[in-house]
Amino acid sequence: xxxxxxxxxxxxxxxxxxxxxxxxxxxxxxxxxxxxxxxxxxxxxxxxxxxxxxxxxxxxxxxxxxxxxxxxxxxxxxxxxxxxxxxxxxxxxxxxxxxxxxxxxxxxxxxxxxxxxxxxxxxxxxxxxxxxxxxxxxxxxxxxxxxxxxxxxxxxxxxxxxxxxxxxxxxxxxxxxxxxxxxxxxxxxxxxxxxxxxxxxxxxxxxxxxxxxxxxxxxxxxxxxxxxxxxxxxxxxxxxxxxxxxxxxxxxxxxxxxxxxxxxxxxxxxxxxxxxxxxxxxxxxxxxxxxxxxxxxxxxxxxxxxxxxxxxxxxxxxxxxxxxxxxxxxxxxxxxxxxxxxxxxxxxxxxxxxxxxxxxxxxxxxxxxxxxxxxxxxxxxxxxxxxxxxxxxxxxxxxxxxxxxxxxxxxxxxxxxx
Ligand code: NIG
Ligand code: FE
Numbered sequence: 001x002x003x004x005x006x007x008x009x010x011x012x013x014x015x016x017x018x019x020x021x022x023x024x025x026x027x028x029x030x031x032x033x034x035x036x037x038x039x040x041x042x043x044x045x046x047x048x049x050x051x052x053x054x055x056x057x058x059x060x061x062x063x064x065x066x067x068x069x070x071x072x073x074x075x076x077x078x079x080x081x082x083x084x085x086x087x088x089x090x091x092x093x094x095x096x097x098x099x100x101x102x103x104x105x106x107x108x109x110x111x112x113x114x115x116x117x118x119x120x121x122x123x124x125x126x127x128x129x130x131x132x133x134x135x136x137x138x139x140x141x142x143x144x145x146x147x148x149x150x151x152x153x154x155x156x157x158x159x160x161x162x163x164x165x166x167x168x169x170x171x172x173x174x175x176x177x178x179x180x181x182x183x184x185x186x187x188x189x190x191x192x193x194x195x196x197x198x199x200x201x202x203x204x205x206x207x208x209x210x211x212x213x214x215x216x217x218x219x220x221x222x223x224x225x226x227x228x229x230x231x232x233x234x235x236x237x238x239x240x241x242x243x244x245x246x247x248x249x250x251x252x253x254x255x256x257x258x259x260x261x262x263x264x265x266x267x268x269x270x271x272x273x274x275x276x277x278x279x280x281x282x283x284x285x286x287x288x289x290x291x292x293x294x295x296x297x298x299x300x301x302x303x304x305x306x307x308x309x310x311x312x313x314x315x316x317x318x319x320x321x322x323x324x325x326x327x328x329x330x331x332x333x334x335x336x337x338x339x340x341x342x343x344x345x346x347x348x349x350x351x352x353x354x355x356x357x358x359x360x361x362x363x364x365x366x367x368x369x370x371x372x373x374x375x376x377x378x379x380x381x382x383x384x385x386x387x388x389x390x391x392x393x394x395x396x397x398x399x400x401x402x403x404x405x406x407x408x409x410x411x412x413x414x415x416x417x418x
Contacts, residue, residue: 001045002068004386004410005055006075008394009040012364012377016323030356034076034394035377042075043067044384047412052378070415072407074394076359077376078147078178078385080366081340083275083296085185085331086151087134087165087172090121092332096304105305105334106257109229114333115155115189122155122165130168131175137330138176140338144404145387147411148366148375150181150327152223154188159209162186166218177409177416181370183251184213187224187231187239202235206242214246221272221370222248226255226262233261240269249371255279256301267291273325273369276301277312285313289320294369297361298329299346300337314351325365326358345401355395384413 017032041058043051051059061067095108095117108114122130134151141149153165162184169182186209187202194201213219222243226236230253240250249272254262256276263284266274274280274288275296288295295317302308317324326347329335340362347358367376374383388408391397397405408418 001043001050001061002070003058003062004042004044004075004388005069005071006040006042006073006388007038008074009037009042009052009378010074010076010359010394011035011037011052011379012077012360014364014373014377016360016364030354030395033354033356033360036394040075042378042386044410044413047384049378049380049382049384051380070388070408072388072390074389074391074397075386076394077363077378078387078409078411079145079340079362080148080370080376081141081146081328081330081362082150082273082325082366082369083298083327083329084149084151085154085329086137086149087130087153087168088118088122088155088332089125089130089133090118090332092117095333096336099305106229109189112192116192118155118332119157119189119191123158123161127164127168127171130165131171134168134172135175137338138172138178138180141340142176142178142409142411142417143406144340145389145406145409146178146340147385147387147409148179148181150183150370152183152185153219154185154223154225157186157189157191159204159212162209163212163216163218166213170218177411177414181221182219183221183223184210184219184243184248185223185225186210187236189225189230202231202239205239210242210246210248214248220248221251223251223253225253226265227253227260228258233265236262237265237269240265240271244269251275255284263288263293266293272371275327277317278302278307278310280313282316285316285320285322288317289322294323294325294365296325296327296369297347297351298327298335298343299350300335300343301329302350303346304335304337308350311350314347314353318357323365323368324357324361325369326361327366339402341397341404342401344398348398355398358398359394384410386410
């Protein structure tokens with residue numbers, strides 16, 4: 001084994017501390033949110049964390065001179081990008097320019113462009129091409145400190161092309177030093193050939209795609225895009241329940257472009273997360289809080305679509321008692337970025353999160369969105385995924401954006417980037 005000694009160790013407790021106890025207690029409250037240990041130590045044995053605590057109290061094994069010690073400024077759980085569409089082919093810079101010339105995202109989609117443009121490219125791409133592109137992208141994320149990357153299908157929209165995409169995720173897994181978490185999003189858009197038969201497409205998703213994806217073990221999560229131009233609340237509920245019957249965890253793209261009732265569907269079916277939420281209503285927020293649904297917010301979308309005038313109500317979600325996660329939503333149409341560090345900054349400026357809340361949201365919060373307890377926190381028994389940063393204070397990570405600050409990235413106990 002070896003030890004990591006950090007000037008600031010952020011453990012990220014699984015349960016958010018009761019914030020009320022801190023009043024508006026500023027930095028002290030933030031230190032509690034991140035589970036700060038000044039001069040902290042993590043002892044790694046194999047792929048797991050064996051011990052976490054103050055350096056002064058480290059176990060005997062770590063006091064002997066023969067245990068390697070890696071010293072760093074700030075160490076925290078490896079980052080989790082819990083919502084991406086990173087398995088895709090082609091690009092859509094043309095559509096980006098159109099949008100900036102005045103054409104809204106949803107109009108492009110309804111006219112058969114947008115998502116469907118990428119669907120064309122993915123159908124034409126080989127599994128190997130998709131795999132290679134994803135491998136390259138995953139390495140970029142790892143350099144920032146990401147050790148778990150969720151990846152959705154949803155640009156195939158046939159049984160074979162959806163499975164091709166999810167298989168590409170599994171193939172890429174063998175070549176990248178981070179975990180790739182596949183998520184089935186067959187209900188991302190109604191494909192062109194089903195334009196006038198949307199019910200038949202929902203049938204296909206439920207009767208053919210979900211059973212095959214579940215049986216083949218291609219994804220443990222089932223997602224649906226519930227919005228204008230995509231699927232309505234009733235269709236979304238049917239698809240998510242079907243996924244659940246096949247043992248998949250439900251997630252949902254909810255209320256991104258319109259208030260389509262997605263948050264209520266998430267609460268009703270017991271989804272692990274509802275993502276986007278720009279147009280969520282108060283009833284939806286309260287239902288999510290009561291059902292323990294994590295709100296996954298992706299501010300790069302607003303920046304990229306030019307819609308920063310209508311943001312997800314992050315503080316309302318937190319006040320209602322929801323766990324919040326931030327993610328990139330990396331995709332070629334609405335958020336062409338893998339830069340989770342910039343997302344941290346946007347979480348603070350646009351959503352008014354504190355530095356601690358922002359950092360918690362890409363570790364403990366994101367782990368909860370994936371219903372995972374082995375990642376997202378530094379504690380004995382957790383997987384040894386640790387991101388180490390050369391910064392003067394943890395809050396600096398939310399402030400100096402557009403740069404990577406990683407000193408080392410440890411995945412399953414191995415130094416994979418330094
Ligand atoms: O999360 N909202 C739906 N899906 C993606 C966009 C995908 C695309 O435009 O290619 C999103 O924003
Ligand atoms: Fe998305």
